[in-house]
Amino acid sequence: MLKENFNELQIFLVVARERSFTKAAGKLGVSQSALSHAMKALEERLNIRLLTRTTRSVAPTEAGERIIACLEPRIDELEQELESLIQQNGTPSGNIRLSAGEHAARSLVWPKLKPFLRKYPEISVELVVDNGFVDIVEGRFDAGIRLGENVDKDMVAVRIGPDMRMAVVGAPAYFAANPAPETPHELQNHRCINIRLPTAGGLYHWEFEREGKALRVKVDGQLTCSPLPERIDAALSGFGIACVPEDMVQEYITSGKLIQVLQEWCPTFPGYYLYYPSRKQHPPAFALLIDALRYTE
Structure with missing residues (x-):
């Protein structure tokens, strides 16, 4: 009975994580009917309802959440220990999931x-x-990569990049027809390439700082575009002024294809960090990846 419960509990974990029998079946390489049968057998044997099923989704019940909280860390610990044992006898191996921003x-x-x-x-x-x-943690990533200022204090953080600086740029043709702004507030008189924030959903207010004074400016323009390559291309094509990481447009600034403005309002700030929960154990493969990504001056 223990073996049957363990196998079916592993199936339950996958279904609960994916919130879908279809996705779980694809991940496990079995049919939906086999998954449904296994879950029904487990619930009947335990006499506990573990999942709430609707026509569109699947979600764990309160009892199911308790089992997940108890079982998940033990499964992870077992998998990591097995990976460690395997790697002691051979080539480093394992699966690593990373979440990172586009830049x-x-x-x-x-x-x-x-x-x-x-x-x-x-x-x-x-x-x-x-x-x-x-x-x-919820997304079951081994680590995330974000700007240092956005990393929670309870995470272990490893620096993977140098300090950064934003660049406010536009094409020579654009500035030939529109006088370059001398202060951030003057951007409100220009066509700017807007960015929609993926989490909050609002438009990004461009951020500036000079002599310790921080400033956020709401800009407007014909184009709102989140992907970085397209924003740079839009600026090169004369659709307006863009605010982008300086390293991504340095070659265009050097070649004269883009003109940089408001440099004195764009100081450097801490760059990217890889971060992960301090309480989570990781296999040796993860340590190798950290060493590969770690920033060295």
């Missing part, structure tokens, strides 16, 4: 991830790009 993924993570994956072919990495604030 961090493009400029820092992927360039370092390519040689890492070639060096450790038995380690699999899932990189999920999301510019919103992600709960890495």
Whole structure:
């Protein structure tokens, strides 16, 4: 009975995490009917209802949540211990899930991830790009990558990039027709390329600082565009002024394809950090990835 319960409890965990029999079946490589039968058998044997089912979703009951809270860390601990034992006898292996914003993924993570994956072919990495604030525990990520100012204090944080600076830029043709702003407030008289915040849903107010004075400016324009490459291309094409990470447009500034303004209002700030829960144990493969991403001056 213990073996049957354990197997079916593992199935229950996957269904509860995915909140869908269809997604869970795909992940486990079995049919939906087999999953449904296994869950029904488990609930009948335990005489406890573990899942609330609707036509559109599946969610754990209160009893199911209690079992998840008890079982999940033990399953994770067992998997990590098995990975450690395997790696003691051979090549490092394991699966690592990372959540990162678009700029961090493009400029820092992927360039370092390519040689890492070639060096450790038995380690699999899932990189999920999301510019919103992600709960890495709820999302079952091993780690997240965000700006240092956005990392919770109860997380272990490892610096993976240098200090950053934003750049306010526009095409020469745009500034030929529109005098360059001399203060952030003058941006309100310009066409600016807006950014919609993925978490809150509102438009991003551009942030500036000078001599200790912080300033947030609401801008307007014809185009609202969140993806970074398209914002840069829009600025290059003369659709307005963009506020983007300086490192992503430095080559265009140097070549004269973009003109940078308001530099004195754009100080440097702490860059990206990899962070993870302090209480969570990680396999050796995770430590190898941290070393590969760690920032060294």
